[in-house]
Amino acid sequence: MNTQSLAGNASELKGRTGIRRIFQAAGYSWAGLKAAFFGEAAFRQLLLLSVLLIPVALCLDVSRVERAMLVLVCLLSLIVELINSAIEATVDRISLELHPLSKQAKDLGSAAQFVAMSIIAVTWALILL
Structure with a gap:
């Protein structure tokens, strides 16, 4: 498998790009903060x-x-x-x-x-x- 093919597969696994990815990442961050607050x-x-x-x-x-x-x-x-x-x-x-x-x-x-x-x-x- 070449490098370009691996990069394509990795981006597919990561999900959305652009502004959607930013909102998705913010959601994960908020979930992490909640988990830390309630669990730690x-x-x-x-x-x-x-x-x-x-x-x-x-x-x-x-x-x-x-x-x-x-x-x-x-x-x-x-x-x-x-x-x-x-x-x-x-x-x-x-x-x-x-x-x-x-x-x-x-x-x-x-x-x-x-x-x-x-x-x-x-x-x-x-x-x-």
Whole structure:
């Protein structure tokens, strides 16, 4: 099979193109956010933290760049949690059996979230202190 043929098959599998694809992708994104909110306590906790911190960041007497950093680190943590949850769901989908590689994948996702939370703490401390 040539490369052009493979590309054609891949686009057929992906579905719609253009504006329909954008709306379809937005629907998938909304479904993912709902799944995270209703199924992941850690996501809800980080969302609550962001709901508290972002308005504070908008009210602080800091530069626009500092304000942007304070907001962006909160959003970064939400992104990392979504990815961590996706990793966990994928590993669990493959097998619920205890396996060293499954544990490693989940631990790495958790470590990424720890780093993201550390970035929040360090950024807020550096800007406010």
